[in-house]
Amino acid sequence: MPGPVETALRNRRAAGGKALVAYVTGGLGDDWTDTVRAVADAGADVIEIGVPFSDPVMDGPTIQAANDRALASGATPTSILDQVRGIDAGVPLAVMTYYNIAFRAGLERFAASLVDAGVSGCILPDLPLEETGPWVEAADDVGIETILLAAPTASDERLSRVCARSRGFVYGVGLLGVTGVRAELAASASIIAARLKQVTDLPVLVGVGVGTPGQAVEASAAGDGVVVGSAVVQRMLDGAGPAGVAELVAEFRAALDAS
Amino acid sequence: MGLSDPTPEGRFGEFGGRYVPETLVPACEELEAAFREAWDDPAYRARLDGLLADYAGRPSPMTECENLSEELGCRLLLKREDLNHTGSHKINNVLGQALLAQRMGKTRLVAETGAGQHGVATATAAALLGMECCVYMGEVDIGRQELNVFRMKLLGAEVKTAMSGSRTLKDAINEAMRDWVASVEDSHYCLGSVMGPHPYPWMVRKFHEVLGREAREQSEAILGTTPDVVTACVGGGSNAIGIFSGFVDDDTELVGVEPAGGAAVGSGVPGVVHGSQSYLMQDEFGQVIEAESISAGLDYPGVGPEHSYLASIGRARYESVTDAEVVVAFQLLSRTEGIIPALEPAHALAWVSRDRASLAGKSVVLNLSGRGDKDVAQMMDILGGEGQ
Ligand SMILES: Cc1ncc(COP(=O)(O)O)c(C=O)c1O
Numbered sequence: 295m296p297g298p299v300e301t302a303l304r305n306r307r308a309a310g311g312k313a314l315v316a317y318v319t320g321g322l323g324d325d326w327t328d329t330v331r332a333v334a335d336a337g338a339d340v341i342e343i344g345v346p347f348s349d350p351v352m353d354g355p356t357i358q359a360a361n362d363r364a365l366a367s368g369a370t371p372t373s374i375l376d377q378v379r380g381i382d383a384g385v386p387l388a389v390m391t392y393y394n395i396a397f398r399a400g401l402e403r404f405a406a407s408l409v410d411a412g413v414s415g416c417i418l419p420d421l422p423l424e425e426t427g428p429w430v431e432a433a434d435d436v437g438i439e440t441i442l443l444a445a446p447t448a449s450d451e452r453l454s455r456v457c458a459r460s461r462g463f464v465y466g467v468g469l470l471g472v473t474g475v476r477a478e479l480a481a482s483a484s485i486i487a488a489r490l491k492q493v494t495d496l497p498v499l500v501g502v503g504v505g506t507p508g509q510a511v512e513a514s515a516a517g518d519g520v521v522v523g524s525a526v527v528q529r530m531l532d533g534a535g536p537a538g539v540a541e542l543v544a545e546f547r548a549a550l551d552a553s
Numbered sequence: 554m555g556l557s558d559p560t561p562e563g564r565f566g567e568f569g570g571r572y573v574p575e576t577l578v579p580a581c582e583e584l585e586a587a588f589r590e591a592w593d594d595p596a597y598r599a600r601l602d603g604l605l606a607d608y609a610g611r612p613s614p615m616t617e618c619e620n621l622s623e624e625l626g627c628r629l630l631l632k633r634e635d636l637n638h639t640g641s642h643k644i645n646n647v648l649g650q651a652l653l654a655q656r657m658g659k660t661r662l663v664a665e666t667g668a669g670q671h672g673v674a675t676a677t678a679a680a681l682l683g684m685e686c687c688v689y690m691g692e693v694d695i696g697r698q699e700l701n702v703f704r705m706k707l708l709g710a711e712v713k714t715a716m717s718g719s720r721t722l723k724d725a726i727n728e729a730m731r732d733w734v735a736s737v738e739d740s741h742y743c744l745g746s747v748m749g750p751h752p753y754p755w756m757v758r759k760f761h762e763v764l765g766r767e768a769r770e771q772s773e774a775i776l777g778t779t780p781d782v783v784t785a786c787v788g789g790g791s792n793a794i795g796i797f798s799g800f801v802d803d804d805t806e807l808v809g810v811e812p813a814g815g816a817a818v819g820s821g822v823p824g825v826v827h828g829s830q831s832y833l834m835q836d837e838f839g840q841v842i843e844a845e846s847i848s849a850g851l852d853y854p855g856v857g858p859e860h861s862y863l864a865s866i867g868r869a870r871y872e873s874v875t876d877a878e879v880v881v882a883f884q885l886l887s888r889t890e891g892i893i894p895a896l897e898p899a900h901a902l903a904w905v906s907r908d909r910a911s912l913a914g915k916s917v918v919l920n921l922s923g924r925g926d927k928d929v930a931q932m933m934d935i936l937g938g939e940g941q
Contacts, residue, residue, distance in 0.1 A: 347839070347840065348718065348840040348841040349718070349723065349727050349826055349827070349841050350727075351574065351727050351730045351731060351734070351827075352574050352731075352734070354731070358717055362717070362718075365840065370838045371838050371839070372838065393572055393825050394824050394825045394826055394833075394835070394839040394841075395838065395839045396839075397823075397824060397825050397830075397839065398822075398824060398835060398837070398838060398839030399838070399839065419574050419575075420572050420573060420574055420825075421572060422571065422572070422573060422574065422575050422577075422578045423575070423578070424562065424571060424578070425570055425571060425572055442575070443574065443575045443576075444575060445574070445575040445576035445578075445579075446576070447575075447576050447577075447578075447579045447580065447737060448575065448578070448579060449579070452578075452579070456575070467574075467575065467576060469735075470576060470734065470735050470736075470737060470738065471731075471734055471735035472731045472734055472735065
């Protein structure tokens with residue numbers, strides 16, 4: 295049975311729409327939980343909560359800066375999940391962090407702590423297909439949807455295997471590179487979406503390098519939607535507050551709805 | 554026999570593996586296949602051996618320290634990797650990887666560096682083979698290893714400053730991996746130690762086994778038998794695994810020496826960072842703790858997975874020494890033997906000196922992994938102009 299993340303995204307697709315997943319750095323500022331709620335109200339279908347890690351190799355300068363600031367203010371995986379428990383955003387939540395955070399806690403304990411906090415999904419960008427075994431076992435056992443990344447460098451055969459093991463949706467990596475806003479959408483974004491659509495019925499979302507509403511429209515044409523991270527986090531870093539961040543997310547929502 | 558190969562998944566016991574973003578998995582697979590093929594190709598091996606001999610100056614000699622042996626009460630032999638071209642053991646690995654990258658059709662080398670020795674070696678190989686080279690170095694290390702920064706630039710490399718985190722080796726690795734995620738189509742990541750995702754820990758060790766083979770032969774010629782103890786400093790652990798590889802089948806005691814402020818084996822717990830599972834200095838939540846060492850080359854909170862394995866099965870043991878002990882050892886070797894060591898191998902000597910009572914009468918082979926030229930300016934600051 296599909297979990298809450300997959301169900302939400304399938305519903306969006308069934309209604310003829312394009313899905314929007316927004317990324318919010320956990321522990322960034324005192325009002326970050328309000329931001330999560332505001333982003334949900336502004337039309338995000340699923341919200342990724344970033345749990346900061348000291349060495350985020352898949353992240354560019356914006357998310358690194360947000361991580362550093364959150365960690366410096368004393369945020370920990372435990373404090374963030376404690377706060378998540380009280381959010382009640384009305385949309386499914388997924389945690390995005392790095393494998394060592396789960397490994398150090400103990401995989402079963404970490405999976406259970408996600409359930410306990412009301413989180414439905416989990417993304418670990420430094421855990422490639424071959425290494426997912428122990429984690430997905432722990433996650434599957436308690437119903438956490440493990441969303442896998444699918445990269446432009448993978449063969450079609452590998453993409454199929456990634457899709458078969460992914461839950462919730464498949465996260466198509468839009469370009470060769472780390473997270474961050476780029477002036478233009480890479481051609482690889484539409485290509486990875488189209489390649490993934492060939493091999494899976496799971497919702498296909500493209501993220502990394504999707505930074506403007508226009509790019510979101512372009513990137514979601516071949517697939518089922520987008521993940522927007524750095525653009526949202528930059529707003530948080532700029533001190534826009536929940537309302538200011540929600541305004542940006544509403545722009546993405548409107549552009550996707552009009553497409 | 555020597556050290557065994559990892560499992561097909563790149564595991565040494567529970568340690569190792571390939572924890573990289575999906576984007577890099579095909580590149581790691583391609584590298585592994587290319588390495589296996591090249592290693593079995595006599596033409597590649599002949600080219601590498603030729604460069605190691607005629608360009609890098611192998612074999613490096615072994616020096617018996619008569620003055621210092623008398624002072625310490627043990628029989629101390631130094632494996633002279635400091636005499637290699639570019640001044641350290643790092644060139645063994647870099648020549649192997651650069652030739653491999655060229656064979657794979659890559660035109661650019663990306664590297665991280667701490668002390669700058671791996672960066673200099675990579676820049677050197679890039680100059681020799683006509684490749685582009687980009688080296689990431691933490692801002693703190695750029696400050697304390699100015700000479701090597703200039704050397705890399707002279708050799709035609711671009712040196713990029715890593716500004717994040719502790720602004721040392723760990724952060725330079727993060728930046729190099731981020732570069733590689735974006736540049737993987739034309740770039741090879743020339744990793745400088747026995748760490749990272751499979752096949753690096755294994756491949757880099759294979760490239761350094763040459764120094765272990767030489768050391769075993771040389772020590773046997775001098776001692777008439779195998780040494781009682783073999784010791785080396787451990788950052789990621791490449792010079793140590795290289796020399797250990799020559800002696801694992803003997804009953805020689807193997808001792809790795811870590812800096813007190815970067816003792817991954819000594820004070821870490823298993824974790825996953827930079828591509829593999831290994832002992833790691835981290836807090837209760839899994840955040841990596843920043844290392845702190847006088848030596849830029851050892852200022853790293855992790856360690857190569859094969860060392861974690863050797864520690865876990867008890868085949869090697871790991872000691873740690875303080876910065877103050879290292880400074881004394883640096884001066885000691887300079888004055889008694891006329892050899893100015895790099896700060897990294899001065900760690901191994903600091904342990905020998907501290908534990909001299911338990912080493913009394915024993916034969917000790919110490920891997921002198923690099924020379925001290927790069928550290929002279931830093932030591933001048935610490936010791937003052939008289940060097941006393
Ligand atoms: C002379 C020397 N020895 C040792 C090291 C540490 O590396 P490893 O532990 O991989 O030998 C370095 C690194 O910069 C070095 O320059």
